Structures are given as C-alpha cells and as structure tokens.
Amino acid sequence: MKVAGGGFEQCYNAQAVVDTESMLVMAPHVTQAGNDKEQVEPMVARIQALPEGLNQPQRLLADTGFFSEKNVELCQQGDIEPLIAAGRDAHHPHWLDRFEEPAPLTGPASHVEQMRHALKTKAGRAAYALRKQTVEPVFGIIKSVMGFRQFLLRGLDNVRHEWTLVRRASR
Numbered sequence: 001m002k003v004a005g006g007g008f009e010q011c012y013n014a015q016a017v018v019d020t021e022s023m024l025v026m027a028p029h030v031t032q033a034g035n036d037k038e039q040v041e042p043m044v045a046r047i048q049a050l051p052e053g054l055n056q057p058q059r060l061l062a063d064t065g066f067f068s069e070k071n072v073e074l075c076q077q078g079d080i081e082p083l084i085a086a087g088r089d090a091h092h093p094h095w096l097d098r099f100e101e102p103a104p105l106t107g108p109a110s111h112v113e114q115m116r117h118a119l120k121t122k123a124g125r126a127a128y129a130l131r132k133q134t135v136e137p138v139f140g141i142i143k144s145v146m147g148f149r150q151f152l153l154r155g156l157d158n159v160r161h162e163w164t165l166v167r168r169a170s171r
Contacts, residue, residue, distance in 0.1 A: 012030050017043050023137065026047055029042060029043055031156075035065075037068045037070075040062070040071040040074060044078055058081060061084075072084065083124060101121060
C-alpha cells in the first residue's frame, strides 16, 4: 500500500461489518487497497451472501471515507438504507441547531440528496451515532484488549485467514 510521506509498505486494510444490536462481526474482510470507497461493494456482497435466517442489514452506517455516489446507489439497489457521512460536520454547532428538523425535501431528489437529508434529521443523526458505539468498540477491543496490532502472517490470503481468526476470538 502507498503510505504517507511517499513509498510503499506491506500493509493491509482490515474491514468489518458489525451488527448494531449484538456487536457481532457479521463479515470480516482484508484488502491491500488503502481507499475505503471501494470496500462497500465487497462487504455488501458478503453480508447478502450470509445464510438465510441471519439478519440482513436494513441500514449501512459508514464514515466519510466510504462515501461515493456509487456506494449510495449500491445500497439502495440492495434495499439497504445508506447513512454514509458525505463530509465533515462543523465542530461546535449552535445548540439550537442540534434540535432542529430540516424542512422536507421538495421535488425529486437523487439518492445522495435523500441520504444527506436523512443524516440531518433527528432520527438520522441518532442512527448514525450508533456507528461510533458499534464498530469503533469492536476495533478497540481487538487492538487494546486482545493486543492485536499487526498481522503476523504475510500474503493476502494468509492475512485474510488470520483476520477471520481474530474476529472469531473477539466474540
């Protein structure tokens, strides 16, 4: 992977789809791509391929690194409501702004515009807030409690197997 400051290192980008209710990792994935935008499609495919009886996602919560129009459309096509941050919010908004509901959308709106609007609503903000208390603790447990900070194996296939074992141990 290309790294900050120039050059390349043997690095991996570990991904995980985490259920907001149980905090179970539903789908682990490792890639050598540094850009998260390209990871939504393989992760959606993984969760849609889960055995029948397992909950299919109704909503995808992701940070701005995963945002693209293509990813919003992909979620819509899979009957998944996308709540992907499309940019950074201003820090320290006025306290009244936290309690305002945006005006309803008027006229036709693209899926991206609908998603941006949903993220501004109270319900959308509350749903998106679950991301920080769902996926972040899972990675925190893996790093801090389990002490897993780097892969011991080399080669993408080996690292994917190692990530699957780490994910299972974190239950």
